[in-house]
Amino acid sequence: MADRFEGVTGTRAAVRPLPGRGLLRATGADRVRFLNGMLTADVAALRAGQTAPALQLDRKGHVLAELVVLADPDELLLDVAPGCESELQKTLEKHVIADDVVLASLSDGLRWLAVEGPGAREAVLAAGGAAPEPGQFERAELEGAPVLWLGEGALTRDGLRAIAPGEAAAELVARLAVPDLSEAAAEVLRIDAAIPLLGVDVTGRNFPQEARLERAVSFRKGCYVGQEIVARIASRGAVNRVLVKLRSAAQVPAGADVSLAGAVIGQVTSSAESAATGAVALAYLKVEFASPGQRVEVSGVAAEVDGGDTRR
Numbered sequence: 001m002a003d004r005f006e007g008v009t010g011t012r013a014a015v016r017p018l019p020g021r022g023l024l025r026a027t028g029a030d031r032v033r034f035l036n037g038m039l040t041a042d043v044a045a046l047r048a049g050q051t052a053p054a055l056q057l058d059r060k061g062h063v064l065a066e067l068v069v070l071a072d073p074d075e076l077l078l079d080v081a082p083g084c085e086s087e088l089q090k091t092l093e094k095h096v097i098a099d100d101v102v103l104a105s106l107s108d109g110l111r112w113l114a115v116e117g118p119g120a121r122e123a124v125l126a127a128g129g130a131a132p133e134p135g136q137f138e139r140a141e142l143e144g145a146p147v148l149w150l151g152e153g154a155l156t157r158d159g160l161r162a163i164a165p166g167e168a169a170a171e172l173v174a175r176l177a178v179p180d181l182s183e184a185a186a187e188v189l190r191i192d193a194a195i196p197l198l199g200v201d202v203t204g205r206n207f208p209q210e211a212r213l214e215r216a217v218s219f220r221k222g223c224y225v226g227q228e229i230v231a232r233i234a235s236r237g238a239v240n241r242v243l244v245k246l247r248s249a250a251q252v253p254a255g256a257d258v259s260l261a262g263a264v265i266g267q268v269t270s271s272a273e274s275a276a277t278g279a280v281a282l283a284y285l286k287v288e289f290a291s292p293g294q295r296v297e298v299s300g301v302a303a304e305v306d307g308g309d310t311r312r
Contacts, residue, residue: 005118008189012119013116014180015179015181016114016116021112022080022082022084022088022105023079023163024089024107026101028101030099031076032076035101040055042218043071045221047071050136051071053069055213056084061229063204063208063213064204065088066202077106082198089105113172114161115153115176116181116189117158118156120159129160133151137149142171142172147162148162155189184272191271192277192280194244194245196211201270210284212243241286242287245305246268246296246305247280248278248298249302250273251279252298253299256299257298258298260289265296266285267283291307292306
């Protein structure tokens with residue numbers, strides 16, 4: 001992944017904003033038990049300073065929101081994917097009945113940044129930031145302002161993410177001395193790493209296993225909303241389609257059908273191209289055709305299912 005990042009970007013580290021994300025705080029004596037029953041992550045297993053990716057599902061097991069849970073001794077923080085904060089807060093509050101749980105948005109005035117690439121940690125430390133390991137977070141101050149550091153990038157595991165007040169975020173970008181990561185390059189890296197984007201590759205019609213989001217699901221803990229369906233799929237392998245990465249001879253359009261021997265077997269959800277990666281795409285295929293090496297066709301272009309490693 002390090003070589004691929006440098007091939008796409010021409011640098012070992014780059015920074016980009018992550019607009020639209022939200023931050024919720026959960027306090028109260030029942031916060032851990034309550035969120036453990038609402039989200040797919042094993043919230044009860046988190047120790048102070050640890051993080052876990054999580055999903056909020058509907059009762060039929062479909063993905064509604066994607067987030068990261070951060071555990072503090074006296075509160076839980078929910079770092080929520082773009083466009084999800086308001087609805088997630090409403091849904092959670094609707095289920096707070098006799099529970100001692102208070103939810104509050106902390107998003108106002110905050111900015112999210114991702115520092116990506118194999119040189120991200122070196123750049124962040126040189127700028128006076130913190131570099132926690134994946135699965136952990138740390139707090140640090142920058143010019144007296146609090147900055148929350150998460151030990152994983154949005155695209156790369158060797159990256160880092162920061163949540164900071166606006167002025168502190170601007171100062172951090174100035175100190176980092178790394179180039180901006182363009183949206184085009186970020187999209188290439190995302191697709192090449194087979195990271196599904198909520199609202200594009202994942203919608204309210206998808207199960208976690210279809211979108212390869214098992215990383216955000218605990219299969220060992222007790223009940224949570226949607227757990228029965230997710231567990232049934234895990235035990236029976238009962239999904240009809242699954243998200244795969246395709247490599248193709250030329251870039252293919254999002255929304256195009258994927259065919260085999262003239263029969264439609266899936267659909268492209270995202271696509272991109274660069275000199276370093278070639279043409280890559282994400283697509284849902286019928287599960288029987290989703291094996292690495294499977295040759296298919298998209299809009300007359302030859303393509304093949306890629307079984308390479310993903311960040312997730």
